[in-house]
Amino acid sequence: MNEATKPCDHDGCNCQVSISQxxxxxxxxxxxxxxxxxxxxxxxxxxxxxxx
Incomplete structure (x- = not known):
């Protein structure tokens, strides 16, 4: 099962992070x-x- 992700909270960043990060x-x-x-x-x- 894939873990849910969201964008990094740094506006200039393109990375996806775990919902918990x-x-x-x-x-x-x-x-x-x-x-x-x-x-x-x-x-x-x-x-x-x-x-x-």
Whole structure:
């Protein structure tokens, strides 16, 4: 059975996370807390690296 997912709470991130999680990585959590909304996501996951 597939686990339900939702988008990472960091606005600049394309990753999907478990419903029980808010962020896909510590870098996204820190970026969201600092309200760093400009620029690219630096989580390092494939979903974000594929963006151009």
């Amino acid at each position: 808010d962020f896909c990585s510590e870098s996204c959590r820190m970026a969201a807390e600092s309200q760093n909304v400009g620029g690219t996501c630096e989580c390092g996951h494939a979903a974000c690296q594929q963006r151009s």
